Each structure stands twice: as structure tokens, then as C-alpha cells.
Amino acid sequence: MAYEIQIMIDLTGKRAIVFGVASETSIAWAISKWLAKAGAKITLSYQKRFRSRIYSLTKDVDFIEGMHECDVAYDDQVRDFFANLDGKFDMVVHAIGYAPATALSKPIIYTSEEDFNTAMVISAYSLQRIVRHAMRVLNPNSAFLTLTYLGAVRVVPGYRIMGVAKAALEAFVRELSVNIGLAGHRINAISSGPIKTLAASHVPGFDNILEYMQHASPLRRNVVQDDVAKTALFLLSDLSSGITGQTIYVDTGFSSVALPADIDKLKFED
Numbered sequence: 196m197a198y199e200i201q202i203m204i205d206l207t208g209k210r211a212i213v214f215g216v217a218s219e220t221s222i223a224w225a226i227s228k229w230l231a232k233a234g235a236k237i238t239l240s241y242q243k244r245f246r247s248r249i250y251s252l253t254k255d256v257d258f259i260e261g262m263h264e265c266d267v268a269y270d271d272q273v274r275d276f277f278a279n280l281d282g283k284f285d286m287v288v289h290a291i292g293y294a295p296a297t298a299l300s301k302p303i304i305y306t307s308e309e310d311f312n313t314a315m316v317i318s319a320y321s322l323q324r325i326v327r328h329a330m331r332v333l334n335p336n337s338a339f340l341t342l343t344y345l346g347a348v349r350v351v352p353g354y355r356i357m358g359v360a361k362a363a364l365e366a367f368v369r370e371l372s373v374n375i376g377l378a379g380h381r382i383n384a385i386s387s388g389p390i391k392t393l394a395a396s397h398v399p400g401f402d403n404i405l406e407y408m409q410h411a412s413p414l415r416r417n418v419v420q421d422d423v424a425k426t427a428l429f430l431l432s433d434l435s436s437g438i439t440g441q442t443i444y445v446d447t448g449f450s451s452v453a454l455p456a457d458i459d460k461l462k463f464e465d
């Protein structure tokens with residue numbers, strides 16, 4: 196019997212909402228471009244302080260169908276953002292992380308309750324907030340995606356309170372998958388390796404982490420935005436229809452080694 200397997204990702208006619216573009220280097224911007232490459236139209240939600248960057252970034256592209264300011268620290272702003280959208284959507288990207296500098300700059304034993312609450316609300320609870328308000332605008336079998344980091348499950352120097360917040364974020368992904376699965380929706384996280392972005396520049400010692408990972412990971416390089424965006428495309432498309440509640444590592448393999456990969460000097464020669 197002859198049959199054909201179609202493996203191209205075609206998102207023509209699909210609509211995505213993307214939270215977390217701040218600049219050209221944002222992982223969310225790379226995801227937006229890859230979704231658009233597959234045919235999707237994008238609505239951006241951005242933070243007011245990045246307005247001028249967003250306008251110059253989007254002025255020459257044709258895949259943006261809406262742009263709205265929204266601060267996820269406030270429930271009414273997230274509610275109003277979704278209430279003001281027209282029509283139905285198929286994908287939602289949550290690429291948001293923040294911890295006050297006062298918490299990132301000192302060992303976690305000194306983190307104040309106030310800074311803990313801020314990091315948790317913006318970096319973790321905002322996912323629940325977005326999923327809750329998004330329900331009314333989704334087509335059946337829609338997909339959510341969030342971004343996390345290895346600091347959720349292991350100590351990475353300098354990551355501090357963000358590790359606690361990302362652990363909560365990953366737990367939210369599992370818990371929410373059960374709630375939204377009843378409606379056929381999916382939710383997953385990508386745990387990205389370190390990439391130099393605006394958010395990353397606030398993590399103390401970040402350049403040292405980049406330098407170390409480059410030699411320590413099996414692929415002997417750091418990930419780039421496009422590595423993450425390609426996996427995002429898969430997780431947001433129907434090709435991953437059976438995957439939900441998962442954290443998928445896109446980290447050039449670093450999370451699977453216990454010691455730096457280049458300790459083993461044996462190389463294959465041709």
C-alpha cells in the first residue's frame with residue numbers, strides 16, 4: 196500500500212502570541228522568526244520599557260499582526276491583554292524571567308521575602324496567569340511553551356533565586372498540563388543552555404559560565420537562539436502532538452555529563 200508521510204512543519208493560517216521579546220537577541224524573537232518562517236502570524240506582548248526597541252525591530256517584517264504592552268506582574272494587565280485580542284489563537288510562548296538585582300548580587304541566604312516574591316511572580320506565577328487568561332482565545336489543541344534553565348534542578352553559580360523560580364516554573368508546567376489537557380491543549384518547557392541576552396547579562400559571572408560550557412558540553416559549543424527556536428517550532432506544532440508537561444533540554448548536551456566533556460582527550464580521526 197502506498198502512503199506518504201508529510202514531515203514539513205506548515206503553520207500557515209496558525210496564530211501565535213509571544214511574550215518576552217525585548218531585543219534582537221531575545222530567544223523569543225528567534226522563536227517568532229522561526230514560527231513565521233513556517234507560516235504563522237505573530238502577536239507580540241512586550242514590556243513598556245522596551246517599546247522603542249520593539250518598534251525598530253518589527254518595522255521591516257510582515258509577520259507581526261499585533262503588538263501590545265503588558266506587564267505580567269499585574270493580573271489586570273494580562274487579563275486586559277487577552278480581552279482585547281480579536282479571534283482565536285493556536286500557540287502561546289512565555290519567555291519571561293526576572294529577579295531583582297539585589298537578590299542576584301548576593302548569596303541566596305540573604306534574599307529578602309520581597310525579592311523572592313517578585314522573582315516568583317514574574318518568572319513562575321506569570322505562566323499560570325497567562326495560561327488562565329489565554330483559555331478564552333484558544334482554538335482546540337493549542338500549545339504553550341515556556342523557557343527554563345538548568346539552575347532549576349542543579350546549582351549554577353550566580354543563578355541564585357532564579358533557580359528557585361525556575362524550579363517552580365517547571366512544576367507549573369507539569370501541573371498545568373493536567374488542567375489544560377482536558378481541553379486538548381499542551382504545555383512544555385525548553386531548558387536552554389546559556390545564551391548572551393539582556394536577561395542573561397544580569398546573572399553574575401555569566402561570561403565564565405559561557406566559557407566553561409563551551410568546553411564542557413558534548414557538542415563543544417554553546418547553544419544559539421536558533422537551536423532553541425527550532426525545538427520551539429517542533430513543540431508548538433502538531434509534530435509533538437503526544438508531548439506535554441515536559442522539560443526538554445536544548446543545551447548542546449551539557450545536562451547529561453557529570454564532568455567536563457573535554458577531560459576525555461580521545462578523538463576520532465578519519
Ligand SMILES: NC(=O)c1ccc[n+]([C@@H]2O[C@H](COP(=O)([O-])OP(=O)(O)OC[C@H]3O[C@@H](n4cnc5c(N)ncnc54)[C@H](O)[C@@H]3O)[C@@H](O)[C@H]2O)c1
Nearest residue numbers: 215216217221222242266267291292342389390392393394
Ligand atoms: N539567555 C539564557 O542564557 C537563558 C537560558 C535559559 C533560559 N532562559 C530564559 O529565556 C527567557 C527569555 O530570556 P532571554 O534570555 O531571551 O532574555 P530577554 O532579556 O531577551 O527576555 C526576557 C524577557 O522577560 C521580559 N519581562 C521581564 N519582566 C517582565 C514583566 N514584569 N512583564 C512582562 N515581561 C517581562 C522582558 O521584557 C524580556 O522581554 C527567560 O525566561 C529566561 O530565563 C534564558
